[in-house]
Amino acid sequence: MAPVQLYVYDLSNGLAKQLSMAWTGRQIDGIWHTSIVVFGKEVFYGQGINITAPGKSHHGQPLQIVDLGETSIDEDTFNEYLDDIKSQYTAENYHLLDFNCNSFTNDCAGFLTGNAIPDYIKDLPTDFLSTPFGAALRPTIDAMYRQPTPGATPQSHTPAPSSGQTSNPALAASLLQAVAAQAQQRNSSSSAAMNGQTPLRATESLTGALHPCTNSASFQSLLRTHKAVVACFSNIITCPPCRTIAPIYEQLAQEKGIKTAGGRGAAFTKIDLSVSSGQALGAEWGVRVMPTFMFFLDGKKISEMKGADANELRTQVDLLLFQAYPPHPHTSLSLPAMQALSLSPILFSQVPALDTVFSKLSSFIDSATWPSTASQSQSEIKQVLSSSIVPYLKSRFAPVQRANGTTLPSASSALLTTWAQITFTLTSVLPPESLFPVVDMWRLAMLDPAVGAWYSTVLSSPTNPISLLLSKTTASLDSESDSTTISRPYILTFLRLLCNAFSSPILASRLLVDPGTKSSLTTVLVKTVLHKDGTVRTAAASLMFDVSSFVQKLRVDKVVGNTGNSGLGLDNDGLEEEDWEVEMVSAIVEAVGRENGNEDVVHRLVASLGCLLRLSPFYESSERPLLEIVQAKEVLKSKLVGGGCGEKGVGKKEVRKLIEEVAEKLCP
Structure with missing residues (x-):
């Protein structure tokens, strides 16, 4: 019996662990290269099958050694096996994601011990490609492994910056090239390959x-x-x-x-x-x-x-x-009213008088007691607002600019980072009722795709404005004996900002996957759909619809097999949380039951309920019993009669049809 070990190396030399959360929204601790160590030799796949003394390859010492067990196969039989598979594990067939060193060690581990290598290594390419950043970089990686046309000049491939997942796409491409070169380099030193002078080889048709x-x-x-x-x-x-x-x-x-x-x-x-x-x-x-x-x-x-x-x-x-x-049992139902709904997010794109907004904010800043520990002075903040942020908003969102159909400027990462730092200072100094001008500026900026993309990369940062404002809002809601008394201008503007955040699918996904952000967002939603002000309830119902329709779009994509979500690399596995959905359904039914005067609120809430129930994986286990207990069918139908919503009940024909459909077909 001979021991079998797996040598594990990180091809990124720690960069994946350092940068993965910011770039992909998911913690990836390394870009793993592995070797099989057995019979006193280390065997790995790169430029074909390579053999060296343990720990003497160009990768140096392993980051980790995993014991895979023992083998009863003798060395000669293993050598015959390697000879047999070398026609498959060639330099031409190597691909960083699809057919690599880990494919080889998994095969060898199976042959020697009957076991597989650890899942966290095998599943790394799938985990990486399931992120928006990974999906955006896939064409770059594929291009690295495409056979060049004879006589053509080799091209460098840089990921498109439109993915928005990193402010330095060239750095990402350089990292990938370095990882790929290191992964395929022979054990004997090959400086030309490491310097990119020898193109990486692979099949034209990727596996x-x-x-x-x-x-x-x-x-x-x-x-x-x-x-x-x-x-x-x-x-x-x-x-x-x-x-x-x-x-x-x-x-x-x-x-x-x-x-x-x-x-x-x-x-x-x-x-x-x-x-x-x-x-x-x-x-x-x-x-x-x-x-x-x-x-x-x-x-x-x-x-x-x-x-x-x-x-x-x-x-x-x-x-x-x-x-x-x-397929989900609801896929066989005829739901014409639900299918007629547009699942596009409800957005608030009104452009305020920006000079007036800045003037109002300046007055709040001037009247505040400014702490000596603040990282920025009052004059510094106002100077940046007036010289950079307000001009950016005017240049992109002024009605004359949009009417002319000209190419609109987008916010740079540098501007947004500075703006985020200003917001961090202001939220620590000003009370919520004085923050609504800040929120209104961000509300407008969220309609810029560059802002949504930037947000999705800094959501875990302590200076991320959405998280800061969510924290401020939930604290204010929790501190009020009557949670509906929180400043109306602030909460109304903040709800509209959150609605506009759903104009960016990548950011929307991050908001609903990050546990802390999702919890705060839910608290805000559950409390504001019962606000005493009808305009606030309308904004809250709009946000509820944006959240629910986003979840349903991902579920529909999953049912039809479009897990790539139009190239965004989104999936809804991180969104599916039974307790959260039960809480949302319960809050919607209660809010519909209390709403007796605003037909728009009823319409948006019932549409939200339909979106959550239609393809829910929790319908039979949790939602059906809940709907029976809270008498959801009766609550919905009460909106159709006099006094349920206005003197005669809901009047709009399409809204009545939607209520009847959700009540009769989705509520037990």
Whole structure:
């Protein structure tokens, strides 16, 4: 018996741990490279399969050593296995995300011990690509591994700055190039490769969601760790039908594969029958025809297809996914009123007289008792506001500018960072009733896509204005014996700011995933939908709709398999929280029951309720019992009769239809 170890290295040298939260919104502790250490040697994949003495590769000493167990396989058998798979693990087939050193060590671990490498290493590419930043950088990474056209000048590829996930896209590209070069460098020093003089090689057709398996253990590991698996046994060297169906199978893997961590989809694998290890795996599963496709659900084979029928293959994949992820029961309901709703966020784009807003804020600043510990003086704050922030708002949002159809300026990161610091100072000095001019400026700025993108990268920062204002608001709401007495101008403007934040899908996702922000946002919502002022209740109902419709859009995308969300890389797994949704549904029903005069509020709240209930994964377990207890159907129908909402009940025909539909079809 020989011990088997996994050497783990961080190709980013600590930068991933330092920058990942700001760039991706998710903590990623390293960009992992791994090697298998067995029989006194370290084996890894980069420019082909490389072997060195343990700890003597160009990566240096490992960051971590993981014991994978012991192997009963002798060294000669392992060497034969390496010879067998070297035709697959070539420099040309290497890809930083899709087919890399960790694919190799996972196969070797399976062959030697029957086990897999740790999930946090295997799942890193999926976790990275599920972030907006990862999705934005995918084209850059793919371009790094695309075969150059003969005679063409090599191009450098920098991620598009429009993704908004980092203020320094060139730094991101440089980091990726350095990581890729280090990952593929041979053990013998290769300064040309490290300096980017030798282009990285890979196939023109990227494997995407394909996971090659070279032995029974790695195949069994794949079956254990994925709900749905599609396996292709083929030999493209000698089998013409295999060559014909190969690009179609790869396309299906891209379309139907698992695109986000925890997302719906199938794991697609290919077993190469041209090598002896693949032949052994094919014999184990009784493969006698090429190509053969097998379909697995929860680790068990449920069907098999022989031959290269593209239409039948697509049908079988769709059937597997239908069985693995049956559609929500509400998808069979006819809900014309719900389907007629626009799920676009309700926004507040009115442009105030900015000079008047600045004048009002200046008077509040001048009359405040200024602490000596403040990082900025009153005059400094007013100077920045008048010379930078107000001119920016005028240049972008003045009606004449928008009417001319000219290209509007966007806020720079430097301006926003300075503005955030000013807001931090003002929120520590001024009471809420004096902050509404500050909030109104931010409310308007949130309509600038650059601001929403910048916000999503600094949401965890202590000077993030949304978090500061949320904290200030929840503290004021909690301190009031009657929570509806908080300053009307402030709370009204702040609710409108939060509505405008939903103009940025990336920021909206961050607001609803970050636990602290989500909790504060919920507190504000639950209390303000019951505010004594009708205008405040309208703004609160608008925000409730923006939150609920955003959740429903992600659920719809998940049902139809569009987990990429139009390239934004968003997923709703972090949004799904049963207790939160029960609290939201309960608050909506109570607010609808109390609302007897404002039809717009009833309309937006009922639409919010429909959005939350329609595709909720918690409907049967929690929401149906809750709706029965609070008599939601009766509460909604009471709005249709005299006294329920106005003298004659809700008057607008489309609103009445929506109420009837939600009450009859979504409420028990």
